Amino acid sequence: MATQSNHQPHHLQECALLRLWQIIGNPKANPPIPAILPIGRTTFLNGVKSGKYPKPVKLGERSVAWRSEDIRALIESMGGAV
DSSP: OOOOOOOOOOOOOSSOEEOHHHHHOBTTSSSOBOOSSOSOHHHHHHHHHHTSSOOOEEEETTEEEEEHHHHHHHHHHTTOOO
């Protein structure tokens, strides 16, 4: 059984908040959530800590999200198209 990679450019809204699984994807979800950035959860969160990736916006006591503009800028700085 062959698996097909879905690495096509994503359309990100101008002003939106993205949760972690929307950024890194979740192939186990039903339906699967394709990744915007093809990296793992730990790699992404370590990059946020080190300043390599954008900081999240706090939504509540235990809830955070990332601004779509920040993720778009990150992708463009990495040489990708959005």
